[in-house]
Amino acid sequence: MSAAEYPGLPAKPGGRWKIWLAIAIIAAITAVTLAPGIGVDFSLDAIVRNWRNGAEKIGQLLVPDWSFFPRTIEPLIETLQMAVIASVIGAIVSVPLSMWAARLTNPNRITRGLVRTILNIVRAVPDLLYAAVLVAMVGVGALPGIIALVLFNVGIVVKLVSEAIESGDPGPGEAARAAGGTQTQINRAALLPDIWPPFINQALYAFELNVRASTVLGLVGAGGLGLLIDAVRTFYRYDQLALIILEILVVVVLIDWASAAMRKRLK
Amino acid sequence: MTALNTAPRTVRSAPARAITPPAKPRRPWRTVITVAITLLVVLVFWSVKVDWARTANLPADIARYLWLMFSNPAWDRVPEALWQTWRSVEMAWVGCLLGIVISFPLSFLAARGIGPAPVRLALRGLFSLIRAVPEIVIAIVILSVTGLTPLTGALALAVNGIGTLGKWGYEAIEGVHPGPIEAVKAAGGSRWQTVRWGIWPQAAPEFVSFWLYRFEINVRASAVLGLIGVGGIGDMLTSYTQYREWPTVGALLIVVIIVTIAIDLTSGAIRRRITEGSKARDLA
Incomplete structure (x- = not known):
């Protein structure tokens, strides 16, 4: 199938070597990350040694300890409280920050770059x-936990909302500027109405992420279900851990579903 | 203002009619939902066990700790911090590769038009189940078999990666243009040939792009996994936080921030190059 056989056939595009180069680089990095001494040790003998013990624990996971349920209610509520409070505070803080971080609403390059x-x-x-x-x-x-989640929230919401503002219609802002508005007036009257839908959308999305994140923050002592995870894992009570994981699953799926339904209606 | 309003009336001969603006649209459900959410938020703020009075001197406290951490970071710890960061990044890399290898065939089986319906639904359910469990919890489960080693971290990231990569994968496959697929089928291609020549060339840039994105996520997550003791920068950070050695904590945070941003920038540049193509070629 050479070009000589089919005179009309164009030559194969070049640049295949780039793919092989990429594969070679990936293989090289992987070899280093798996090298003994400096890499992740794939010590299979440890797994074989622990296998019996591990299998028992995994077996416990399949049989949740339902009697543990009453003790999980309070941490579960605290988890949700942390998520709600952090989402609200994070959302409020994010409004002015996203406007500072977008070109349309803040033409000043220095403050925008700083934010x-x-x-x-x-x-x-x-x-x-x-x-x-x-x-x-x-x-x-x-x-x-709440402060950590607020920081996490603000980082995400401001990035996504300021990007939404940038990709928005500059028309209303220009009209307001032509009518002699100051930047604050332009933002307030012409641009803010367009910001609300993406803002509410992203704030709800951040809330979903918060619920997920808040379940494990207790592992470092920040309240909520994580405190309980830490306690049961020290005693290797994997049957109780199974119940906690189930609760996380149910709560996360329910919140995701409710939030997704709400976001769909807002569009 | 009155002069402005009356002026046209003298010009127009028709009698002035009172203009009734259309009624504002009523959205009773929206009001109900807004009120309910507001009440819920107030209730949560009121019921949570936080001593809000204590938050008054919080800014001063945090400023004091920031000063302790960053006024004179312990630079002599940086070599060890870099070594631990390397361990974290290794976990992220190995976890990402394992996740790719496992999720790649699964995402094809989970896509509409390729996998049979029962397999598809089962896989999608599995992906969303995995995505709902935080990776640190997966790591706690896995460590009963593998112990407190970086391998545990890598495996936890791989399992978690199956959930996200699988989902992005089948979404990318379902989003391809149907034309080439029909062309391959019309030319008598088998199912495998349809996937190889009809779907893969279209979906490949997106796949490579979200593989890289997953690596960026893993870099952050691997730092977190250190908190349960599987090694890496998170492990080191928690120890020094517990000893309250603030200058060291400051130096470690600086290392985390710089390494994360550097990896994000590199990976982001490669992703843009893959999905958007080179600028030079557009001009030629």
Whole structure:
């Protein structure tokens, strides 16, 4: 099937070597990450040794300890409280910040860059690390969890909403500017009405993420179901862990479903 | 203002009619939902066990700790921090690869038009179940078999990755243009040939793009997994937080932030290059 056989046939596109180069790079990195000493040890003998013990624990997972349920109610409610409060505070804080971070609503390059840089840094740290540090700062309880979630929320909501503002219609803003409005008046009268739908959409999305995140924040002492996960895992009560996982599943799926239904109606 | 309003009336000969603006649209459900949500939020704020009075001196406290952490970070810990970060990134990489290898065939089976309906529904259910469980909980389950090693972290990330990668995968497959698929079928292609030549060339950039995105997610998640003791930067961070060695905590946070942002930027640039193509070629 060469070009000589079929004179009209165009030559095969070049650049196949790039794919092989990419594969070679990936293989090289993988080899390093699996190398003994500096890599992830795939010590199969440890797995074989632990297999009996592990199989027993996994077996316990399949039989949840229902009698544990009453003790999980209060932490479960605390988890949801943390998620709701953090979502509300995060949403309120995000409105002005997203307007500062978008070009249409803030033409000043310096303040815009400053807000964006700070938020990029805030987003680079995972929520549980915030919680771990905050627990040491303000003590055990729901408060460090709420602050960690607020930081996490603001990072996401501001990024998504400011992107929505940027991709929005510049028309109303230009009209308001032509009519002699100041930037604050333009934002307030012409641009804010367009911001609400994406804002509510993203705030609800952040709430879904919060519910998921708030279930494990207690692992570092920040309140909620995570505290209980930590307790049952120290005693290897995997039957109780199974019940907690089931509860997380039910709550997360229900909240996702309700929030998705609400977001669909808002569109 | 009155002068402005009366001016046209003298010009127009028709008698002035009172203009009744259309009634504002009524949305009773919206009001009910708004009120219900507001009440719920108030109730939650009121019932949560947080000493709100304590939050008054919170900003001052946090500023003091930030000063302790970042005024003079313990730079001599940076080499060890980089080594632990490398362990975390390894977990992220191995977990990502394992997740890709397992989820890749599954996402095809879960796509409409390829997998049989029962398999498809079962796989989709599995993906959403996995996505609902935080990876740290998956790690706690797995560590009963593998112990507190980076391998546990990698496996937990792989399992969690199956949930997200599987979902993105079948969505990408279902989103491809049907034309090439019909063309392959019309030319007598088998099911496998349809997937290879009708679907894969269209979906490949999207797949590679979200594989990279998953790696970015894993980098963050692997730092978190350290908290339960599987090693890596999260492990180191929790120990020094518990000893309250704030200058070290500050240095570790700086390392986490710089490494995460660097990986995000690199991966983001590669993703843009894959999905949007090179700029130079557009000009030529």
